Amino acid sequence: xxxxWEVFCKDTVTGDVISGCFGHGRDYTYLNWIISxxxxxVAVSLTALAIALIVGSxxxxxxxxxxSPKLVRFGNAWVELFRxxxxxxxxxxxxxxxPALVPPAKNLPPFIxxxxxxxxxxxxxxxxxxxxxxxxxPKGQRYAGxxxxxxxxxxxxxxxxxxxxxxxxxxxxxxxMNIFKNSSVAFAVSxxxxxxxxxxxGEETARPxxxxxxxxxxxxxxxxVINRIMAVVEKRSRVPGFVASGTGGGH
Numbered sequence: 001x002x003x004x005w006e007v008f009c010k011d012t013v014t015g016d017v018i019s020g021c022f023g024h025g026r027d028y029t030y031l032n033w034i035i036s037x038x039x040x041x042v043a044v045s046l047t048a049l050a051i052a053l054i055v056g057s058x059x060x061x062x063x064x065x066x067x068s069p070k071l072v073r074f075g076n077a078w079v080e081l082f083r084x085x086x087x088x089x090x091x092x093x094x095x096x097x098x099p100a101l102v103p104p105a106k107n108l109p110p111f112i113x114x115x116x117x118x119x120x121x122x123x124x125x126x127x128x129x130x131x132x133x134x135x136x137x138p139k140g141q142r143y144a145g146x147x148x149x150x151x152x153x154x155x156x157x158x159x160x161x162x163x164x165x166x167x168x169x170x171x172x173x174x175x176x177m178n179i180f181k182n183s184s185v186a187f188a189v190s191x192x193x194x195x196x197x198x199x200x201x202g203e204e205t206a207r208p209x210x211x212x213x214x215x216x217x218x219x220x221x222x223x224x225v226i227n228r229i230m231a232v233v234e235k236r237s238r239v240p241g242f243v244a245s246g247t248g249g250g251h
Contacts, residue, residue: 007207008034008214030201037197038218044115044193045180045222051119052126052179059123060130061156075127082124088185090117095189114186122179129171133164166237173230177223184219194218 008031009021023029062068063075082090094117099106105113137160145155165172187196198215202208 003210004207005210007205007210034197034214037192037194040191041183041193044183044186044191047115048118048122049176049179052122055120056123056126057130059127063131064134079124079127082120087121087182088188090121091185091188110189110191114189114191118179118182122175125175129168130164133168134160136167137163169230169234173227176226176230180222180226181219
């Protein structure tokens with residue numbers, strides 16, 4: 001079957017081809033639509049990544065606290081819970097179950113619920129990487145901080161974490177790319193992201209091949225951009241003498 005890339009220049013309502021492919025006002029083309037869907041995908045991914053980094057770092061740290069067995073058990077339980085429940089199931093739990101158990105959550109838009117589901121799912125993997133990064137450091141780092149009179153929060157903040165984060169940049173790169181790809185499950189609750197776009201365009205235009213190929217290209221471009229950005233960060237922050245190959249415990 002011959003490809004018809006002109007489909008992206010068609011008005012989403014009338015089906016007429018619009019010159020220049022970009023619509024204005026009421027004229028809205030499938031090209032406008034795919035760019036909007038890409039924006040939703042980026043928004044879901046970046047917001048969920050921010051949540052995952054914050055929560056994952058906290059959980060990863062408390063799993064290494066030497067004198068807090070209850071916190072360590074809580075951190076371990078968090079990782080096992082969110083890592084072992086399929087992401088799609090977690091999406092449905094946040095979308096259907098959480099609002100039923102927590103009435104104020106009924107007022108939250110689906111975007112927020114999906115972001116929390118994806119963020120907490122990824123936080124379990126990042127927590128494992130942060131834990132591995134901290135434990136990869138020589139014990140002398142901890143003793144040196146204590147000898148300087150640092151409190152536990154201080155030596156984690158000023159000594160341990162800056163080194164650990166530099167070690168785990170490679171696995172964090174992988175998680176950053178994964179969270180972008182995993183955002184595709186948001187279609188299950190009608191978030192207008194790329195996968196939802198491809199499905200709907202394929203149904204409306206009977207040109208699913210073009211729609212899915214375009215979406216695939218956008219996913220690849222996004223992943224490559226993330227990879228290049230993280231490669232630059234890794235190069236500028238690399239710690240001589242440390243190898244990150246042992247920090248991928250969450251994979």
